[in-house]
Amino acid sequence: MSIQETDAKVILTHPDNQNTSVTILKYGATVYSWKMDGEEQLWLSTGALLDGSKPVRGGIPLVFPVFGKDETDPQLSKLPQHGLARNSTWEFLGQTKANPPTIQFGLNKSIANPEMTKLWPEEFNLILTIELGAEFLKTAIEVENPSSFSFLKFNWLFHTYLKIADIEDTMVSNLAGMKVHDKVLKETFIDKHPVIQFQGEHDVVYEKVDDDRVVQVVRHGKPVHTVKRENLQDVVVWNPWIEKSKGMGDFQPKSGYKEMVCVEPGHVSDFIDLAPGKVWKAAQILSKDALKYQAIQ
Numbered sequence: 001m002s003i004q005e006t007d008a009k010v011i012l013t014h015p016d017n018q019n020t021s022v023t024i025l026k027y028g029a030t031v032y033s034w035k036m037d038g039e040e041q042l043w044l045s046t047g048a049l050l051d052g053s054k055p056v057r058g059g060i061p062l063v064f065p066v067f068g069k070d071e072t073d074p075q076l077s078k079l080p081q082h083g084l085a086r087n088s089t090w091e092f093l094g095q096t097k098a099n100p101p102t103i104q105f106g107l108n109k110s111i112a113n114p115e116m117t118k119l120w121p122e123e124f125n126l127i128l129t130i131e132l133g134a135e136f137l138k139t140a141i142e143v144e145n146p147s148s149f150s151f152l153k154f155n156w157l158f159h160t161y162l163k164i165a166d167i168e169d170t171m172v173s174n175l176a177g178m179k180v181h182d183k184v185l186k187e188t189f190i191d192k193h194p195v196i197q198f199q200g201e202h203d204v205v206y207e208k209v210d211d212d213r214v215v216q217v218v219r220h221g222k223p224v225h226t227v228k229r230e231n232l233q234d235v236v237v238w239n240p241w242i243e244k245s246k247g248m249g250d251f252q253p254k255s256g257y258k259e260m261v262c263v264e265p266g267h268v269s270d271f272i273d274l275a276p277g278k279v280w281k282a283a284q285i286l287s288k289d290a291l292k293y294q295a296i297q
């Protein structure tokens, strides 16, 4: 059987390689482990709670309908940081394809966390599709606006925690020349650094990055992770470093910041305004595809 389902989670195993698998917690439809030929690709805090009492610290939490803490929209600003998708238990919809094995999860207002739908009363239908390739993991989202009269205003983001060996000799490439919003400096500017290196807390939104710019996490000249995007215009790169990690109770061990970097494809620098009856689609594809040199502006 390539699918194992329990009350809390679903494990999908690749039919051609028992050591390639993905594990998804129904709470948040959070991918919290992805092993490629036995090697874990995602970072998960050893203090992460997997009992549905809080969002998972690690893996791929889903951010919807708002990224961060909104302070402008009268409805969205009532929601907690990063919205309600990561704090709601999704429905497992089953398998849609045998090879590469593909499964789906769904969330809508009637089953989402009631504490949150009280705060943000919009109707929505989400379908998350997870496709486990022999050498990639694709997570795709469809957001449907079921209303016949009102627009649905939202952000989407895959908050992907990538596992790395050592942040100090890891670089993130192909984001040079982008307009950025630096959440630590609270400034917006053009980032001219040819690559991103880490010497402290890094919390930057790279805005309106063409989908054909493939973001890569590189160590010693080799691609450790390759992140492709479909219809996701922004990329957030985050490492909390020492002080910020100390302030997060579920971030363990405290030295864990050395072994993770978040590369988060999303649509967060402005809101999507989805017309009644319409569907918006986007995806991220994680792999270790060969290094691809791209023009630097």
Ligand SMILES: O=P(O)(O)OC[C@H]1O[C@H](O)[C@H](O)[C@@H](O)[C@@H]1O
Pocket: 068, 081, 082, 183, 203, 204, 236, 237, 238, 262, 264
């Ligand atoms: O602690 P959380 O709510 O999970 O947020 C974790 C992080 O998410 C994103 O990367 C944001 O850019 C950061 O500002 C935030 O600290």
